[in-house]
Each structure stands twice: as structure tokens, then as C-alpha cells.
Amino acid sequence: MNFRQHNDWAMNDRGGAPSSEVEGAVSAPVPIEGIRGKLTADAPLAKLVWFKAGGHADWLFEPADLDDLTEFLARLDGQLPVMALGLGSNMIVRDGGVPGIVIRLGKPFSKAEALDDCILSCGGGASGILVSSTARDAGVAGLEFLRGIPGTVGGFVRMNGGAYGREVSDILIDCDVILPGGELVTLPAADLQYTYRHSALPDGAVVVSARFQGTPGDPKEIGTEMDRIAEARENSQPLRTKTGGSTFKNPDGQKAWQLVDEAGCRGLMMGGAQVSEKHTNFMINTGDATSADIEGLGEEVRRRVYAHCGVELEWEIQRVGRA
Structure with missing residues (x-):
């Protein structure tokens, strides 16, 4: 880098x-x-x-x-x-x-501001909803998909977050990052070496702000697209539950939810954890699940999918800490 x-x-x-x-x-x-x-x-x-x-x-x-x-x-x-x-x-x-x-x-890290030339400057703690709404109000198109990412700028810059056909690598200009030793640096998007849901950011680096590039657009049309994304999420995902978002990455040319479903895992439970009946690439905490329940259920789903079709699903959800 x-x-x-x-x-x-x-x-x-x-x-x-x-x-x-x-x-x-x-x-x-x-x-x-x-x-x-x-x-x-x-x-x-x-x-x-x-x-x-x-x-x-x-x-x-x-x-x-x-x-x-x-x-x-x-x-x-x-x-x-x-x-x-x-x-x-x-x-x-x-x-x-x-x-x-x-x-x-x-x-202090949760602000979003529209600059000249359809650029959005955003703090690392700003939510996808705030960023996309700020862009809409300023007539900046191309950031609507962030409405569908349930996270903050720091997270989806690190993980190349994406939804509805676009991802962060499509819009990122650069980001400000504090390295583990305390050095504050600016990294252009090319230095992050983006691939699907992955970047080359060092472990322990903290994304504190980022700049995104949009295009001129009509606020009403942008708002309509954001509403469409919000409705699609509400209709297809278990948003009203204790969940963690998409569990597995989509394999090339395939949909993770479909592979999970075809392997007979819809509604599968382990302890208090369950594969969502509504969207099989989501797991939910039904009330008293431990993290061991949730991660164990995910591993069991991976095992069953591999046994059924030979595809080894990769985790999209981050799993951190001590077992």
C-alpha cells in the first residue's frame, strides 16, 4: 500500500x-x-x-x-x-x-456532507441510511444502494459492502485510516485492492472518514429508488428480528440463500439460533441464543450445503473474539 x-x-x-x-x-x-x-x-x-x-x-x-x-x-x-x-x-x-x-x-464520526462535484464526505461512524439520504437531498445519484446496507462507513469500506447490484468499490474515492500505531493516512481506493466483500486494509486499522463519488441526479428519482430498496429489504429479509445480515457470500454465479434452501436448512435450529424461514441466508437469535449456537448453526449449514452440492460456502459475517 x-x-x-x-x-x-x-x-x-x-x-x-x-x-x-x-x-x-x-x-x-x-x-x-x-x-x-x-x-x-x-x-x-x-x-x-x-x-x-x-x-x-x-x-x-x-x-x-x-x-x-x-x-x-x-x-x-x-x-x-x-x-x-x-x-x-x-x-x-x-x-x-x-x-x-x-x-x-x-x-463526532457520524457526519455526512455533500461537497462540490457530487462528492460525499462521510465519517467512519455514519450509517448507510444517513449517507444515502444526504446524497439524495443534495441531488447526488449513485449512492442509493447504501440504503440497503445495515452498517456504517467504516465497516462497509473495510468489507466492500454491497447491495442491489453495486458495491463500495464502485464509488469510493479515498478514505482516512488510523493505523494501529496511531498514524493517520489517506488511502486511495486502488490501495484497498478490493475483491468481493474484502479489502487489503490492515488488521487493527480504523476507518475514520471516506469520500464517495456520485453523479448528478433528481432528488425525487433518487428518493424513489431508495424507497424501492427499503421496501425490498422489508419484504424479503427478517429485519424485525435479532439477526446479523447476510450470513454467507454468494458463490460465483450462484445465490447462497438458494443453496441453503436446497440443502434443506430453512428453519434449521441449534439451541436458540435458527436459519430464517423468510430468507435462508439470514440466521436469527430466537431469544436466548449464545454466539456458539449461532456460529455452530452456520457451520452446520455449511456442512449440509457441501454434502448436498459440493459448494463450500464462505462466511460473510465477521466472527470475532475468543470461543
Whole structure:
């Protein structure tokens, strides 16, 4: 990758707490004098992910702004693993919890702004709904598909999120990333080496902002397309349940949901986890599922699909932490 030092502290909001706030009885992993964000030891993560299951983070850091996050990671200097957490929509947090530091980007990173030449500048914590709505209001077309991605800019930039025939690699200009050692760099889209639901971003890198390229469009037509996408999702996906989004990647030329269905897995259960009756590429937590139930069910589906047709499904959902 061709890292370029980024000196324009984009998306920076110098608000936040006047001094550091630490919750938990153990010593902080870095000196916290001057750190203004919230640092919590042994932080429960189940409430922060869509499946509503899983263990705790060793540490959860919620930075006050970009300067605060950069300083915190510089002090950490790669001594502990780092994981960014957005809306938690495409993730299984294993029951043993997540080692190291989980970074959760809040309001200072959740802005979206239309610039000249149909460019959208967005914080890493901005949702797909906010980005697409901001584009619509500014008459910028080409970003409507983000309405169908239940996540944040940081997550779908990392994973090349896509829906309804388009993906992030089609629109990304560049992104601002903090590396594990605290260095803030700008990466052009080409450096991310995008493939299907994958990028070359280093482990522990945190996407703090991104620029997307659209085209001129009519706000009414853009809104109509966004409404179509929202209705299609509502009609076809189990959105009103505790789910994690699409479970498996689509194999070349095939649909994962169809392979799962043909293998007889519709409605299959393990503990409190179930393959959705509504959309078989979704798993749901029926109420009391553990993350082991959910991941185990996914592995059983993979086994049955392979036995039925010889296709080895690949996980799309991220599975993180200790078993």
C-alpha cells in the first residue's frame, strides 16, 4: 500500500469530555492523562451487536473526536489488538469476548456532507441510511444502494459492502485510516485492492472518514429508488428480528440463500439460533441464543450445503473474539 500522511484533520469535533473517563477497576492499558473519551474495562458487547449475543471486550474505547482517537492509538502503539465496531450488524462476537481494544466511533464520526462535484464526505461512524439520504437531498445519484446496507462507513469500506447490484468499490474515492500505531493516512481506493466483500486494509486499522463519488441526479428519482430498496429489504429479509445480515457470500454465479434452501436448512435450529424461514441466508437469535449456537448453526449449514452440492460456502459475517 502507498500510505500518504494525512494532515487535514477531517471530521474533527473538539467537543467531548474535558478529561478522561475510565470505567472499571483494572489499570488502563495506556496512560490516560489528556485522553477525553470514555474507556471501559470488561465492557459487554451483546447490546451493541444485532444478534444481541456474545461476550465482553477487554476494553471499549469511545473517543471524543479524531485527535483523541489518534492520541490514544499512538500511546497504545500496537501493544494490543484493536478492532473497530460500527452498528454490529454483520458480526458474531464470540462468547469468550474480544481481546484488546474495541473502538466504537460515536457522533463526532457520524457526519455526512455533500461537497462540490457530487462528492460525499462521510465519517467512519455514519450509517448507510444517513449517507444515502444526504446524497439524495443534495441531488447526488449513485449512492442509493447504501440504503440497503445495515452498517456504517467504516465497516462497509473495510468489507466492500454491497447491495442491489453495486458495491463500495464502485464509488469510493479515498478514505482516512488510523493505523494501529496511531498514524493517520489517506488511502486511495486502488490501495484497498478490493475483491468481493474484502479489502487489503490492515488488521487493527480504523476507518475514520471516506469520500464517495456520485453523479448528478433528481432528488425525487433518487428518493424513489431508495424507497424501492427499503421496501425490498422489508419484504424479503427478517429485519424485525435479532439477526446479523447476510450470513454467507454468494458463490460465483450462484445465490447462497438458494443453496441453503436446497440443502434443506430453512428453519434449521441449534439451541436458540435458527436459519430464517423468510430468507435462508439470514440466521436469527430466537431469544436466548449464545454466539456458539449461532456460529455452530452456520457451520452446520455449511456442512449440509457441501454434502448436498459440493459448494463450500464462505462466511460473510465477521466472527470475532475468543470461543
